[in-house]
Amino acid sequence: MNFRTSRPITAAALAGVLGACAPAVEPASAPSAASPAQAPAGAQTPMATLVRDVHSFAQPNEARVTHVALDLRADFAAKVISGTAALDVAAAPGADDIVLDTKGLTIRGVTGANGQPLRWALGTADSILGQPLTVQLPAGTRRIIVQYATSPSAGALQWLTPEQTAGKRHPYLFSQGQAILTRSWIPTQDSPGIRQTYEARIVVPAELKAVMSAEMLTPNGEPAEGGRAFRFKLDRAVPPYLIALGVGDLAFRELGPRTGVYTEPAMLERSAYELAELEKFVTAAEGLYGPYRWGRYDILMLPPSFPYGGMENPRLTFATPTILAGDRSLVSLVAHELAHSWSGNLVTNATWQDFWLNEGFTTYFENRIMEALYGPERAAMLANLGWQGLQDAVEAAGGDTGADTRLKIDLTGRDPDEGTTDIAYEKGAAFLRTIEQAVGRPRWDAYLRSYFDRNAFQPMTTEQLLADIRANLIRGDAALEQRIGLDQWAYQPGVPTNAVVPHSGAFAAVEAQAQAFDRGTPAAQLQTSGWSTQEWQHFLGALPQTMTAARLADLDRAFGLSRQGNSEILFAWLQMAVRNRYQPAVPALEQFLTSQGRRKFVRPLFAALMEQGTWGQPLARRIYAVARPGYHPVTATSVDAIVR
Incomplete structure (x- = not known):
């Protein structure tokens, strides 16, 4: 499958379809829609050069989204979210349009901040990527407002009937944006390298509560036509796959000064018991690799249909109830999602071909948290099980010569979900364990802590990581580099023979x-x-x-x-x-x-x-x-x- 390397619709071509595509609409009351947001702490440098992402139509080195302001309503009867997304734009000199990612969205109109219609068009649909939405940018345009609605079959959204929930009384909605599904509910540049701050106003039925991966500004909601409105704000720039929403009959239990759990009332006691040591997890992680930079760390314990063990949405990890074993024996998943607050959320893979930078680092970090809390033997058992999983993954991917056993994987023309195997998780972790053994734990920990500080709130590629290791850890020691084998680990198939094999x-x-x-x-x-x-x-x-x-x-x-x-x-x-x-x-x-x-x-x-x-x-x-x-x-x- 071919992927576009230039704009799918030129400005000239765009002009020919404007009459049918761009009716005037009244702008909705998106939060702060009148003026662009100020650059917050933790924002990505506005026009830093980004590598090309084969899983996005965006052309971010010409024009990119820096902030998303949502004003949306969840319609459970129609299984549709509709409203507006106001997007702040940073553009290079001479850029006359911006390209967004969409999939299955109905676009009802696009305006500037002043309410004047802007020219726009949807390009050819791709089965994996969706459709590009190209919006013309008149000189000086810094904000565009897209009025839209999702499809009832939006890939990121699951609408549950009351019968599919624990309480059996109210419906439920949650989103799952990773890897490239955010574009099915928000029209933005859906690439992990294009970090964006966001704010939101979400209207839901009065008996339900909305939560998001952001600071909750209205814990009890506020009156709104047809229900209650909840407002949120995240002033730390994140990749768009981390913009997350949950709506349901939700109760909350505080677990510590900055930790707690949301879930349905019927699951609250079990969830609170299983997660009782959550505050200790955050403290242990900070002791390893520096301060937690997201404010609160809460968990949303979801209904059992959630497709993953957990999703590391900032401030609010989404978790599966399959970890509720009754004896806290499956809490390594919590350690994993928490570790993503550093490796993934703070320093993010620039493209999905660098996915191992998120998961390999996090798997290693997870094991270190478990060691700190539960001792070396528990950590050794977990690492050993991971090593066994790696052997199975290598065999499934064609053995030691299989192309997909490389850390830097080629996903051109493929769904990025094809890269979510134990190669990224366990080979990545084995690579980091091998470096740790080569340089010693104190030196390795000092490097990792500096790595997160040095690259905070920025995207990262495999090439950039190896350059960082060479500059700040190896420092010209040719014998050390040869002993580790950086390039072999990153770019060659199979598992190098110098891998540290965990033993329990x-x-x-x-x-x-x-x-x-x-x-x-x-x-x-x-x-x-x-x-x-x-x-x-x-x-x-x-x-x-x-x-x-x-x-x-x-x-x-x-x-x-x-x-x-x-x-x-x-x-x-x-x-x-x-x-x-x-x-x-x-x-x-x-x-x-x-x-x-x-x-x-x-x-x-x-x-x-x-x-x-x-x-x-x-x-x-x-x-x-x-x-x-x-x-x-x-x-x-x-x-x-x-x-x-």
């Missing part, structure tokens, strides 16, 4: 029990008392790939695996059950796949079912027909390609 002493004992079971020891006689979630995961992964129904039944009887409330353990068990066509586990499998939509769990299980031919394929199709309406578009789109 606890896992050796787990492996001994797996071997005993393989030799015939009944499951009830295995020594499993006091095992952590990670030990159970490793145990199930260490068992033979092929087992008889009798042996599987023995495991299930002894450990209640099909009734397991811990999502990670249940997932590992169900993978084993599907692989061995274990019919008694099918009810648990069906319940799991229809009660949550986390893609990490859903996609592999459906893929495994489809690999089981006449046993698994009819089962996959039957379950998916029931489950799909409850999945977020991110999950449904990926499973659609599997279950045919």
Whole structure:
């Protein structure tokens, strides 16, 4: 698939379609729509040169969006968000138009700050990228106001019926912008390198509450026609995929001076218990790599259809309820999303081809937080499981020569979601562990802290990172650079032989029990008392790939695996059950796949079912027909390609 490298519609071509495309409209009351916002602290240098992003139509070195002001209304009956987006624009001398990203939006008009209509046109639609919206910029234009509405099928938005929520009384709405879905609900330049501040006024039904990844200016809302209006402001520039919205019957519980949890009332007690140590997480992270720069750190515990484990939206991480194990054993996910407040939100991959800069750094940082809070052995177990995941990811991507096993991945003509594998997460983390071993932890930590300070609120490429390491860590030491192998790690396929392999002493004992079971020891006689979630995961992964129904039944009887409330353990068990066509586990499998939509769990299980031919394929199709309406578009789109 070809991607445009220049404007999709020239100014001359644009002039020919103006009459049909640009009716005059009255500007809506977007926050501060009369004048452009002042550059806040943490703003990106207005016209710093940016690398080309193959996943955006934007031409940011000519004209770029610096601030977004939303005035929107959520219509639950129509499943539509509509209103205005007022965009502050910085333009290079001579620039006469700006190109925005849209997907599925109905554009009703574009005006300047003075309400005068501006010339605009939508370009040719692309199945991955959507459509470019080109707006002409008369001399001196610094703000444009786009009046629009979303589609009921907008890829970023999931509208839940009351029956799909925990409380069963009110509907729910949430957004998921990463990687390039923000353009399906906000017309802006949807590229991670184009950082933007934002403010918003969101009108929702009176019985619901809106929350966003920003400072809440009206905690109780304010009267508005047809409901309540909530106002928000974020004066730190972020990539647009981090502009996030949640609307529902929400309650709040404070967990610390700057931490808390929002969720439906029916889930509040469980969520507050699981996240009780949230303040300690923030303190531990600050002790490693510097101050938390976003003010509050709250978590929105979402309904189970949320497609990811978590999403690191600034000030308000979105999280899946599948982490509510009842024993705080899955809180490493919280450490991961919090770590993104530095690696991802503060210093951001400039394009999705540099995605590993977000996830590799964050996976490493997550493990350091877990070590600080729970000790080296817990961290070692988590790192070891990650290493095992990396081996599987390398094999799935074609082995050590597979092009997609590189950190700097070529995603030209591809959906950026294709890069969200354990290569980015675990190979990236292994790279950083290897540097740590080469230079020593004190020197490495000092470098990382300075790296976040030096590059705060800026986009980053792989090339820029390696230059930064050479300038500020290696400092001309040729022997050190050769020992690390920077370019091999970043640009070559496979995992370099100098990779530091994590080791867990606890896992050796787990492996001994797996071997005993393989030799015939009944499951009830295995020594499993006091095992952590990670030990159970490793145990199930260490068992033979092929087992008889009798042996599987023995495991299930002894450990209640099909009734397991811990999502990670249940997932590992169900993978084993599907692989061995274990019919008694099918009810648990069906319940799991229809009660949550986390893609990490859903996609592999459906893929495994489809690999089981006449046993698994009819089962996959039957379950998916029931489950799909409850999945977020991110999950449904990926499973659609599997279950045919």
